[in-house]
Amino acid sequence: MAHIVILGAGLGGLSMAFAMRKAARQDDRVTVVSDSAFFHFVPSNPWVAVNWRTRGDVSVELKPVLDKKGIGFDAAGAKRVHPERREIELADGKVLAYDFLVIATGPKLAFDEIEGLGPQANTASICHIDHAEQAARKWAEFVETPGPIVVGAVQGASCYGPAYEYAMIMDADLRRRKIRDRVAMTFVTAEPYVGHLGLGGVGDSKGMLESAMREHDIKWICNAKTTRIEADKIFVTECDDLGQERRRHELPFRFCMMLPAFKGVDAVAGIDKLTNARGFVFIDEFQRNPTYREIYAVGVCVAIAPQETTPVPTGVPKTGFMIESMVSATAENIRAVLDGREPSTRATWNAICLADFGDRGVAFVALPQIPPRNLNWSSEGKWVHVAKIGFEKYFMHRMRTGATEPAYERILLDLLGVKKLKG
Numbered sequence: 001m002a003h004i005v006i007l008g009a010g011l012g013g014l015s016m017a018f019a020m021r022k023a024a025r026q027d028d029r030v031t032v033v034s035d036s037a038f039f040h041f042v043p044s045n046p047w048v049a050v051n052w053r054t055r056g057d058v059s060v061e062l063k064p065v066l067d068k069k070g071i072g073f074d075a076a077g078a079k080r081v082h083p084e085r086r087e088i089e090l091a092d093g094k095v096l097a098y099d100f101l102v103i104a105t106g107p108k109l110a111f112d113e114i115e116g117l118g119p120q121a122n123t124a125s126i127c128h129i130d131h132a133e134q135a136a137r138k139w140a141e142f143v144e145t146p147g148p149i150v151v152g153a154v155q156g157a158s159c160y161g162p163a164y165e166y167a168m169i170m171d172a173d174l175r176r177r178k179i180r181d182r183v184a185m186t187f188v189t190a191e192p193y194v195g196h197l198g199l200g201g202v203g204d205s206k207g208m209l210e211s212a213m214r215e216h217d218i219k220w221i222c223n224a225k226t227t228r229i230e231a232d233k234i235f236v237t238e239c240d241d242l243g244q245e246r247r248r249h250e251l252p253f254r255f256c257m258m259l260p261a262f263k264g265v266d267a268v269a270g271i272d273k274l275t276n277a278r279g280f281v282f283i284d285e286f287q288r289n290p291t292y293r294e295i296y297a298v299g300v301c302v303a304i305a306p307q308e309t310t311p312v313p314t315g316v317p318k319t320g321f322m323i324e325s326m327v328s329a330t331a332e333n334i335r336a337v338l339d340g341r342e343p344s345t346r347a348t349w350n351a352i353c354l355a356d357f358g359d360r361g362v363a364f365v366a367l368p369q370i371p372p373r374n375l376n377w378s379s380e381g382k383w384v385h386v387a388k389i390g391f392e393k394y395f396m397h398r399m400r401t402g403a404t405e406p407a408y409e410r411i412l413l414d415l416l417g418v419k420k421l422k423g
């Protein structure tokens with residue numbers, strides 16, 4: 001009998017728990033350790049942050065769902081992983097031993113890297129449900145006395161899609177309220193061009209997103225380094241193609257949301273050979289740490305090298321479809337080791353994303369996510385908005401019922417009308 005512990009119960013960790021329970025032998029124990037009693041569907045946060053969704057709409061209480069599946073659960077959170085002892089020290093002082101550990105702890109939000117950044121300082125955030133709720137309260141005040149908005153992502157960020165989504169969703173909300181004409185909007189991003197997305201673009205993401213920004217009267221500044229943020233002003237250095245200063249901007253705002261750079265969480269950061277300098281977990285092609293071979297990692301917490309050097313640093317996004325492929329591969333590989341075989345399953349790392357713009361949206365398919373690709377496709381229309389709502393409902397239903405089939409994959413394949421993705 002083996003004890004398989006999954007650390008983190010977000011999109012990667014909860015999918016991992018269901019997939020692992022299905023793949024493990026009957027006598028194996030599967031335990032989830034989270035630092036929260038609830039699962040939150042992060043992709044809905046931009047909607048929460050304009051009061052189109054509530055916390056209850058996008059949360060699932062973990063214990064009842066995991067109990068039903070015969071999966072153990074502890075919400076104490078990990079203080080530190082001790083790989084040489086195969087133990088996790090929990091925040092409440094307990095110690096949990098494991099035979100296999102899957103790290104799925106997502107990002108630590110590096111607000112501290114820029115003066116004035118983050119919900120404890122001068123900008124709103126949509127990265128966590130608590131932040132999105134706080135942003136929603138600010139938003140309710142903002143629409144009473146509107147003014148300029150600055151939205152985007154700072155240097156070193158790896159997650160750009162939600163910044164575009166939130167810009168467009170705010171725009172849609174303001175248009176519905178008929179106050180869009182009172183709000184100047186500027187998109188500030190570390191990306192070298194609009195639609196780069198940390199991926200060198202996907203299909204015609206540059207053309208489509210630039211066109212959408214023009215249509216929605218959103219100005220943009222690319223190659224932007226955010227140097228500091230005051231209560232009502234953001235200081236930005238725009239760089240040239242060589243990363244040298246080209247122009248300085250001081251942009252006043254009444255509402256500002258900038259996505260931060262990510263790091264790995266404290267429980268694993270600084271552990272030699274487990275994590276890199278920013279605390280992300282080293283993995284091989286089978287999602288396994290090369291040194292501590294009983295440790296695997298899935299989701300945002302894994303180390304992926306930037307896909308190209310950009311004038312201002314950008315990282316590679318880790319998106320839901322890609323994360324599910326990591327989850328499926330990890331479950332199969334741990335089962336292989338339990339059966340005395342070598343791991344042999346590789347995650348596809350394909351990306352299929354639906355970016356909602358509040359009443360329409362843009363869809364991207366990148367097979368694989370990191371170029372060069374076998375398939376590079378993007379499209380836009382009202383169907384994306386409708387699809388994203390359906391996707392959220394279906395995903396939440398699956399998380400509430402503990403369905404094991406990868407939700408992203410099933411839903412997106414159904415949407416695209418294909419049985420299986422090649423490439």
Ligand code: FAD
Nearest residue numbers: 008010011012034035042043077078105106299300319320
């Ligand atoms: P998370 O979902 O962040 O989960 C990590 C979990 O680990 C959390 O529950 C956290 O509380 C827990 N944890 C952290 N530290 C500890 C500890 N010490 N002990 C125990 N537990 C711990 N991707 C898409 O494909 N489509 C989208 O539409 C999309 N929208 C996004 C919108 C936003 C606002 C953001 C930020 C990202 C979005 N992504 C999207 C990217 C990605 O799919 C999400 O970030 C996803 O939530 C990542 O899953 P994860 O499991 O790696 O991390």
